Amino acid sequence: MNNPEQQFLKALDDKLWKAADKLRANLDAANYKHVVLGLIFLKYVSDAFEERQEALLERFKDENDDIYYLPREDFDSDEDYQQALQEELEILDYYREANVFWVPKAARWSTLKEKAVLPVGTVLWQDDTGHDVKLRSVSWLMDNALEAIEKSNAKLKGILNRISQYQLENDKLLGLINTFSDTSFTKPMFDGEQLDLHSKDILGHVYEYFLGQFALAEGKQGGQYYTPKSIVTLIVAMLEPYSGRVYDPAMGSGGFFVSSDKFIEEHAKEHHYDPSEQKKHISVYGQESNPTTWRLAAMNMAIRGIDFNFGKKNADTFLDDQHPDLRADFVMANPPFNMKDWWSESLADDARWQYGTPPKGNANFAWMQHMIHHLAPTGSMALLLANGSMSSHTNNEGGIRQRLVEEDLVECMAALPGQLFTNTQIPACIWFLTRDKANGLVRNEKKRDRREEFLFIDARNLGFMRDRVLRDFTVDDIAKIADTFHAWQRGEHYEDVAGFCKSASLDEIKKHDFVLTPGRYVGAREQEDDGEPFAEKMARLTGQLQEQFVESERLEAEIKRNLGRLGYDL
Known part of the structure; x- marks a missing residue:
């Protein structure tokens, strides 16, 4: 957290979370997230929209711009010219071509901020029939904005949660609006320095931060829509989904899609491509059973301009597959670990169980086979599971794992450190498979x-350790793992490293009875040779230990004497 951008984002996180957290006195975490994320959504899409408007306005006035230039001499007066500029700014295609979310006037942040401070009953505008529309409350104003967005963006129909149902007072919502407004998202400054951050970067970060905080606030249940960013980033860095169809059958809030989007942007910049052109080569498909989380994912995509297909509704992935014919180039998922209540007798002879019927009391290998079923002939996948999946022989799990190895689908197994998750301490691993x-x-x-x-x-x-309870990966950690994987795949400069990585043969895995725990293969880390012979080192250390025992006895006796003088007897 040393560079100015990181310090700016940290200060912003703290400021906005402190303002949002005031709602906790009125609502529990499961509900107040909808109010806060609804506001972040409105701010995000509005800022990105206004940023595009500013860029368009400059191009309309630039006589060197052969495509967008709007000549002043074509108009009789300055007033006509300004009117033409404003009308041109309201053309939808200008925003869609740049992958910018279209925001109608009633939903723009400037409208929300301006109208929210007016007295209830004030006439705001006239509707399509010519009737006056009056301000009823701040929550009504927000709902009106959300409704206008749904009408203008068909994919969000029925997705955005309305705020009025939570019956919050006007002043509390106004306070949030003011706090969100009182920050420069388009031209951020830190210690007098202009930062190279766009509104999309900043508000995307804030959105992810809030999802993580809500996961912490809600405890175990909150984790259902949030996968730690470092794990998502690691998986995306290893799979490298530059183009094709990307699928997540347990998508939560869509973290894998967001990371894929960022990865494509970085890759495009690195190779001097146009990021918006590169994104046209990728499409995302997801499924989620929880209705709240399904909505959050749709919002998460919309604010970033990512085209998505999340099925017609929230639904159980096993019982109501929303993408039955999909064959994806990349599949990534973090499903619930060791899910017990998933089985239905209708699944008994399911075509997806190609490598064996999964146990009725644990869905780990059901998720895996569902993902394999949806892989294209050249497809690759990454699945985050509990460590037990690598070694368990319970109820056919060992048999399924053996089939997967023998049929050469397994490519890489990665064991993760503990304490990476907000909602569970279960040790986890990542399975990488390919067809x-x-x-x-x-x-x-x-x-x-x-x-x-x-x-x-x-x-x-x-x-x-990021704090007392949560561990995180550094950028270098992620690069080390991903680079090792890619070097092995490509046969370029790969070497086994004791205690870290090992390229094993099928015969070696057979010797371990098809247990895939990395620790069995990579061995122990090599200890540095300090040049001191082992026998001499042991004699020296044993002598030091003996001296410490003697000193310990002396200190114990001294403490007893002092306590005795005070009248205490041990």
């Missing part, structure tokens, strides 16, 4: 033939 280890159907990738080879990565010693 094309031979690299026979190349997608412009420099991968080699990896048949009957398996990479094991033990990342349990990586990361740092």
Whole structure:
């Protein structure tokens, strides 16, 4: 947190969370997140929209711009020219071509801020029939904005939660609006320095931060819509989803899609592509059973201008697959660990159980086989699961794991450190599988033939403690793991490292009875040789220990004497 951008974001997080947290006296965490995220949503889409308007206005006036220039001499007066500029700014196609979310006038932040301070009963505007529309309350004004957005954006119909149902007082909502307004999202400054951050960067960060905070506030239940950012970033960095169809069957709030979007932007900049053109080559598909979380995911995509297909409704992935015909190029998921209550007798002979029927009391291998079922012939996937999935032999799990290995779907197993999750202490791992280890159907990738080879990565010693309870990965940690995976895939500068990574053969895995725990393969880390012979070192350390025992006895006797003088007898 040393650079100005990070310090700015940290200060902003604290400020906005402190303002939002005041609602906790009136609402529980499960409800006040809808109010706060609804406001963040309105602010985000409005700021991105206004940023696009400013850029368009400059181009309309730039005589060197052959496409957008609007000549002043074509109009009789300055007033006509200004009117034409304003009308041009309201053309929808200008925003869609730049992947910017369209925001109608009634939903723009400037409208919300201006009208929210007016007395209740004030006439705001006239509706389509010519009748006066009066201000009823601040929550009504927010609901009106959300409704206007839904009408203008068909994919969000029925998605945005209305605020009025929570019956919050006007002054509390006005306080939130003022706090969100009292920050420069388009031209952020820190210690007098102009920062290279756009409103999309800032509000995207705030949105993710709030999702994480709500997950903490709600405890175990909150984790259902939030996967730690570092794990999502790691998986995306390893799979490299530049183009194609990306699918998450347990999408939560859509974190994998957001990270994929950021990854594509960074990749495009690195190779001097146009990010908006690059994004046209990717499409996202998701499914989520929880209605609240399904809505959050749709909002999360909309504020970033990501085109999405999350099915017609929230639904159970196993019982009501919203994408039955999808064959995805990349599948990524963090489903609930060891989910017990998932089975239905209608699933008994399901076509997805190609490698064995999963146990009725644990959905781990049901998720895995569902994802494999939806993989394209060249597709790759990453699945976050509890560590037990790597070694359990209970109720056919060992048999399914053996089939997956023997049929050469497993590519890499990565063991993660503990304390990465806000809502569980269960140790976790990532399974990386692919349908094309031979690299026979190349997608412009420099991968080699990896048949009957398996990479094991033990990342349990990586990361740092972000606070007293949560661990996190550094950028270097993520790069180390991802680079190791890519070097192994491509056969470029890969080497086994004791205690960290090992490329194993099928025969080695058979010797371990198809248990895939990385620790069994990577071995122990090599200790540094300090040049001191082992026998001499042991003699020296034993002598030091003896001296410490003697000193301990002396100190114990001294303490007893002092206590005795005070009248205490041990």
